[in-house]
Amino acid sequence: xxxxxxxxxxxxxxxxxxxxxxxxxxxxxxxxxxxxxxxxxxxxxxxxxxxxxxxxxxxxxxxxxxxxxxxxxxxxxxxxxxxxxxxxxxxxxxxxxxxxxxxxxxxxxxxxxxxxxxxxxxxxxxxxxxxxxxxxxxxxxxxxxxxxxxxxxxxxxxxxxxxxxxxxxxxxxxxxxxxxxxxxxxxxxxxxxxxxxxxxxxxxxxxxxxxxxxxxxxxxxxxxxxxxxxxxxxxxxxxxxxxxxxxxxxxxxxxxxxxxxxxxxxxxxxxxxxxxxxxxxxxxxxxxxxxxxxxxx
Amino acid sequence: xxxxxxxxxxxxxxxxxxxxxxxxxxxxxxxxxxxxxxxxxxxxxxxxxxxxxxxxxxxxxxxxxxxxxxxxxxxxxxxxxxxxxxxxxxxxxxxxxxxxxxxxxxxxxxxxxxxxxxxxxxxxxxxxxxxxxxxxxxxxxxxxxxxxxxxxxxxxxxxxxxxxxxxxxxxxxxxxxxxxxxxxxxxxxxxxxxxxxxxxxxxxxxxxxxxxxxxxxxxxxxxxxxxxxxxxxxxxxxxxxxxxxxxxxxxxxxxxxxxxxxxxxxxxxxxxxxxxxx
Numbered sequence: 001x002x003x004x005x006x007x008x009x010x011x012x013x014x015x016x017x018x019x020x021x022x023x024x025x026x027x028x029x030x031x032x033x034x035x036x037x038x039x040x041x042x043x044x045x046x047x048x049x050x051x052x053x054x055x056x057x058x059x060x061x062x063x064x065x066x067x068x069x070x071x072x073x074x075x076x077x078x079x080x081x082x083x084x085x086x087x088x089x090x091x092x093x094x095x096x097x098x099x100x101x102x103x104x105x106x107x108x109x110x111x112x113x114x115x116x117x118x119x120x121x122x123x124x125x126x127x128x129x130x131x132x133x134x135x136x137x138x139x140x141x142x143x144x145x146x147x148x149x150x151x152x153x154x155x156x157x158x159x160x161x162x163x164x165x166x167x168x169x170x171x172x173x174x175x176x177x178x179x180x181x182x183x184x185x186x187x188x189x190x191x192x193x194x195x196x197x198x199x200x201x202x203x204x205x206x207x208x209x210x211x212x213x214x215x216x217x218x219x220x221x222x223x224x225x226x227x228x229x230x231x232x233x234x235x236x237x238x239x240x241x242x243x244x245x246x247x248x249x250x251x252x253x254x255x256x257x258x259x260x261x262x263x264x265x266x267x268x269x270x271x272x273x274x275x276x277x278x279x280x281x282x283x284x285x286x287x288x289x290x291x292x293x294x295x296x297x
Numbered sequence: 298x299x300x301x302x303x304x305x306x307x308x309x310x311x312x313x314x315x316x317x318x319x320x321x322x323x324x325x326x327x328x329x330x331x332x333x334x335x336x337x338x339x340x341x342x343x344x345x346x347x348x349x350x351x352x353x354x355x356x357x358x359x360x361x362x363x364x365x366x367x368x369x370x371x372x373x374x375x376x377x378x379x380x381x382x383x384x385x386x387x388x389x390x391x392x393x394x395x396x397x398x399x400x401x402x403x404x405x406x407x408x409x410x411x412x413x414x415x416x417x418x419x420x421x422x423x424x425x426x427x428x429x430x431x432x433x434x435x436x437x438x439x440x441x442x443x444x445x446x447x448x449x450x451x452x453x454x455x456x457x458x459x460x461x462x463x464x465x466x467x468x469x470x471x472x473x474x475x476x477x478x479x480x481x482x483x484x485x486x487x488x489x490x491x492x493x494x495x496x497x498x499x500x501x502x503x504x505x506x507x508x509x510x511x512x513x514x515x516x517x518x519x520x521x522x523x524x525x526x527x528x529x530x531x532x533x534x535x536x537x538x539x540x541x542x543x544x545x546x547x548x549x550x551x552x553x554x555x556x557x558x559x560x561x562x563x564x565x566x567x568x569x570x571x572x573x574x575x
Contacts, residue, residue, distance in 0.1 A: 054409070055410055073414075074314070076411065076412040077412040081410045081411060083407055083410070086402065086404060087402035087403065087404065089334050089399075091334040091338055092330055092333065092334055092337075096330055096333070100327065100330050103322055103326045103327075104323055105412065106314065106315050106316075106319060147412075
């Protein structure tokens with residue numbers, strides 16, 4: 001066990017029949033970080049999280065939560081969990097769910113405090129079954145927070161939330177991290193990972209294909225996007241060295257290139273009427289796509 | 298949401314301990330909310346709280362009373378048999394429906410991931426089923442006293458209530474077993490597939506012919522009924538009707554052993570499955 005880690009998978013292999021979900025997989029969650037675990041469907045993200053939560057046992061390797069086996073309740077008393085495909089009891093009210101789940105922890109937050117922090121006070125006495133999909137996600141988020149966790153597992157936390165609720169949840173998550181809480185985030189919204197995560201782990205076919213900061217992930221993809229308004233023909237630009245693709249969209253030329261400096265110089269020289277020049281690095285989404293496609297091919 | 302500071306625990310080494318008072322409170326809240334949840338579910342609470350008393354008054358008091366011209370022994374048997382009927386449902390359907398739906402909706406998995414005290418969820422469901430059984434017994438006793446029907450003593454009412462309420466545990470175990478195997482949609486159907494034969498083969502409503510009596514031994518209701526009838530000192534419907542067959546065999550020790558065995562067997566199988574697959 002690495003004592004700098006709150007949660008750790010070491011050399012974990014997990015099979016379901018003939019399907020290898022994880023093979024020799026390592027994962028570490030450090031204090032005070034927001035770690036995004038990304039990967040296409042079937043990559044092994046859910047299996048990895050379920051091993052950390054003690055919901056499954058590895059066939060080989062080990063899982064540790066706060067240095068303890070995840071099945072040990074003392075370890076789980078320091079985590080909060082928000083799962084994606086969970087429905088709380090429809091007959092119980094939001095306040096009752098928070099009070100009940102809070103009672104599992106040694107030092108829970110006061111129920112009213114949790115309701116206030118998650119903007120759920122107006123819905124406190126409404127049965128869970130009568131909430132909208134977004135309100136249900138907020139109630140689950142509140143239940144995950146109520147135990148004052150040191151480590152929070154969030155699976156697709158913003159699915160079903162409107163833009164305002166998503167923005168405020170992001171702000172709350174950032175604040176939690178600033179306060180020293182670690183968060184493991186699994187999400188299909190790459191912009192969410194890009195906006196929130198300190199570190200990203202990309203899985204494909206049960207293995208880690210890349211890990212690092214968002215910047216390091218982007219750097220793995222060397223190409224850049226150059227867009228501009230120009231009278232130059234796309235076919236002409238497509239023949240330049242380093243240009244990978246060119247398209248015209250609403251009067252603007254979009255160029256993908258591995259050598260943006262050379263392309264920009266040549267554009268400026270070739271067209272004196274060039275306007276609205278923008279150069280953009282590849283985003284996390286492109287890095288993700290490229291990394292996972294490499295493994296798939 | 299307000300993005301303000303939350304006071305977080307920071308020390309990795311400080312693994313949390315729960316005081317026994319907090320642990321106790323957690324169990325109490327689990328029981329409280331399980332009972333509230335069941336009471337607020339009309340599809341569960343209305344039939345299992347109202348049907349036993351309604352059917353007892355209709356069939357046990359008026360119909361059986363008029364057909365037997367006020368036979369006192371039959372009146373006592375009717376009270377016992379409808380008591381057994383009343384305590385079967387909450388256990389079988391309470392566990393069957395709620396456990397199956399919690400599994401399907403991921404709530405069982407979530408609670409396994411959370412630091413819920415060991416066994417709190419199942420304990421809460423058991424207490425809920427026992428509480429429902431107790432409410433059913435109270436309503437039946439109130440109805441019986443109000444109608445002056447079976448002529449039992451208060452001690453006999455108390456004895457029947459205790460045995461019948463404790464006798465709801467095998468049905469809880471069977472319901473739990475069904476709930477851990479069936480989907481939320483199919484659980485009520487499977488519970489009915491067990492509940493209806495148990496009722497009818499338990500000899501609760503009519504005497505069974507000799508040829509069918511061996512089937513009574515597969516119904517836990519038969520053994521619970523025998524135990525309760527013994528407290529009152531009356532025979533079962535088979536014997537009252539003069540159909541003395543295989544169902545005449547088996548004393549209280551056998552009845553207790555079978556009911557305990559059913560409880561342990563089905564609870565163990567269900568808990569094993571819950572531990573394996575959730």
